[in-house]
Amino acid sequence: MSHTFHIPVLGLGFTIDTPLKVARYGISSVLSIVDDMLIERMRKFYAKSHDEEYVPIDIKEEDHRAKRVCDYLNMVNRKVNEQFEQLKRQAFVPGSDITRYFNLLPDGSALKIKYDQMMRTTSQEEKARLDSELREEMQKGSIDVNIMAKVDKMHYAINGEVTGDENSDALAGLRGFAMSDLRSSVVLSAGMNPRLYSYLEHFPDFYPDADGVLKKGIILKVSDFRSAFIQAKFLAKKGIWISEFRIESGLNCGGHAFATEGYLIGPILEEFKNKRQEMIAELFGIYQQALLTKNIAIASPPALRVTVQGGIGTSEEDAFLVNHYNLDGTGWGSPFLLVPEATNVDETTLKNLSQSSADDFYVSAASPLGVPFNNYRLSSAEVQRQERIDKGRPGSPCRKKYLVSNTEFTEQPICTASREYQNLKIKQLKAMPLSEEEYQSEVEKVTQKLCLCEGLVTSVYIKNNMLERKENTAVAICPGPNLAYFSKVMSLDEIVKHIYGKINLLQGVSRSSLFINELNLYVEYLKKDIQAHISRLDAKKIKQLEKFREQLLLGVDYYKSLASQFSNQTEQYIKRFSEELLAIEAQIHSIQVREIAEV
Known part of the structure; x- marks a missing residue:
């Protein structure tokens, strides 16, 4: 990939056409396919903007939701391809899109290094060779889509009967993506939906081709290792491979906040780092056997990326996360709401x-x-x-x-x-x-x-x-x-x-570390949870709250040892991190769930 970051889905509409704005520069992004009414209006908007024919897909048309999703994604894919091919034909001159493409790249990327080499060389023959190689090696950003697994409304006929599982919102949306021309991934978020996950088996694009390549991938947005592994094994048994685990902070993120049971992003990333290869090996064994039952043979596991998103604010934090936890990339979401070139904010x-x-x-x-x-x-x-x-x-x-x-x-x-x-x-x-x-x-x-x-x-x-x-x-x-x-x-x-x-x-x-910011959010969450149940703190709830509190303290201990490894941060940053950590630890110790319950 050209870039080390992606733009996650931001609500229903804020990134609905972001690929049309950033994909030609090699930046991957995610659009929501929950709202087919929005999708249809956006398809009409772009057809009108480019003087193209627009044939509406009426809500009364059979399988209209899947067709709307498919047609919109095909339109986005076609236009991104057109933009990218046009960009690749441009001259390397100041102000051109192709020059912007390379100027946006991270300095350490192979493409950027080769580009800088081309710009420095005085040999016309060498310049021409590098020019040709660069154009060949450029990659456009991925056009990924998001489905909230639990947003899966059933539809009813006039007589009140359900029209069928395959017509539910999530399954119809998935079908639209599966039918599209895209070579990209669907991000499944907001928990596990067995009906939706099982439906993936119906589409050939989710299985490897003769060369072992997946035309369409599955990205799981997850908040902890255990749930990620459970979901991945469920899919592997069906011959479906996870192309990426997209780890998201439970509370330090935008949109819906799926709090963990006190598990913090640092310890979660550490577990993925330590168990990643063991997990891939176990998943591949299950996956390989499942594919054999479908007469598909594969010798080695497809790539499985691990990325993180939620609350990253500085390049130092980004670099530390990638390097320390051996990640394949990061997600930067909310800051892009302040970038009119990339998102839709009035x-x-x-x-x-x-x-x-x-x-x-x-x-x-x-x-x-x-x-x-x-x-x-x-x-x-x-x-x-x-x-x-x-x-x-x-x-x-x-x-x-x-x-x-x-x-x-x-x-x-x-x-x-x-x-x-x-x-x-x-x-x-x-x-x-x-x-x-x-x-x-x-x-x-x-x-x-x-x-x-x-x-x-x-x-x-x-x-x-x-x-x-x-x-x-x-x-x-x-x-x-x-x-x-x-x-x-x-x-x-x-x-x-x-x-x-x-x-x-x-x-x-003045900004605390992303680890501290998330920890503060979890402490506040614990306090609110106690307050919300103050009149009905039974034994089961007390046990759950105490476990939550204990996990936070384990997280604090983990961060105490982590502080010494902030090699790319200033002494002032590390000093502030340690002081804030101790203050939060004291605050957690002051929260005595059983004493509150007895009062």
Whole structure:
């Protein structure tokens, strides 16, 4: 790969067309295929922008969701290929895209070294040879897609019967990717879905060809070694290989926050480092046997990359993670929300984000999925949510229904952020024998849910002047807390140079290590979890909380030994890291779960 970093999926719409903006420069990115309505509108937008024919795929058309996904991905792939071929034909002159391609590369890459050699040589024959080799060896960025495994709504016929497992949202999305021309990977996130994982067996592109090459790969977004291994073995038994484990910090990330049981990113990476080869060997044995039952023979395991993302802020942190844990790359997500060349953030939200403080980013209960969600206090969607409450009409109209999951009041699932659910739930609460304080507390839990289906795509519509008449203009956005340290709108060149240490965009900014930042988030999470269950701390919950606390202390011990290995950091950095670590350790020791329970 040309670059050592990738841009992860950022919400539904923020990276929906990012490959069209960065792939020609060798930068890989991930787009969401959850929202086929957005996908269809983006396909129409680009057809119109390039004076191309657009044939709509109507929602009433059979298998419309898979077809929409497939056609959009084919369009993106075709245009990226066109961009890349055009770039490769350009001259190596200042201001050209091909010159920009090489200037963006890390200094240590083989391509960049050869490029610098070509630019220095005075021999025309040597220059011509290197010119030809460079153009041949260039690679475009991967166009990867993301499926949230648990966002898998079933569909119903007019008579109320389920139309079939293969028509669920996740399976139809996967089918669209599998049918597409892409040679890339699908990122499976948000937990294991056996039905979805088993469906992978239906598509030849996920199996090795005669040369042992996979046309399409599987990337698992994971938060710990054990769950990663379990999922990988499940798939290996079906003859499906994992091309990459994408390790993400449980809390120091954007979007939904899937907290671990107190396992911290450092110890998690250490376990992957120590057990990686043993894991690959065991997986390959299972995989090889499974392929034989499908009459496919393979002599050696395909590549299995390991990368990390979540909260990385400096080139020194990036380099330490890659070198110390023998990683194949890193993911930089939230900072790219401040890069208009790469992502879709409307002007108002962009300005607010660039001027925000750490307090503006927080972990909320806003997601209808019931999973902690990284929210932004100043978003127009949050303002709108409160306005609706103030007017006595809490909740949102539910048009897209991607996150429907609740059957408390209805036979078919509805969304907990919907006006329908919140009205029914509040009526139920009014009929219950609750004190005013208890009632208000319960109502707040209900009404803090936010419509993400619309809110997370509005920004791309605003930025590209695609809003339709009477369409909601409220923008929801879900940056990770690390974005608080980046306080300016950045160019693509600036953020890439920052990642590789060519410039420092955080010069003068007081920022703790990514390990410390994550640890603080976990301590706060523990405190909130205790407080949330303070009135019902039974033996089982106490045991779980104490285990969580113990894991944090084990993590602290690990970081104490790790500090001496920060060879690429300053003495001041190491001193601050050690002091903050001791302060957090004292704070964890002060949290006595059983004593709190007894009070």
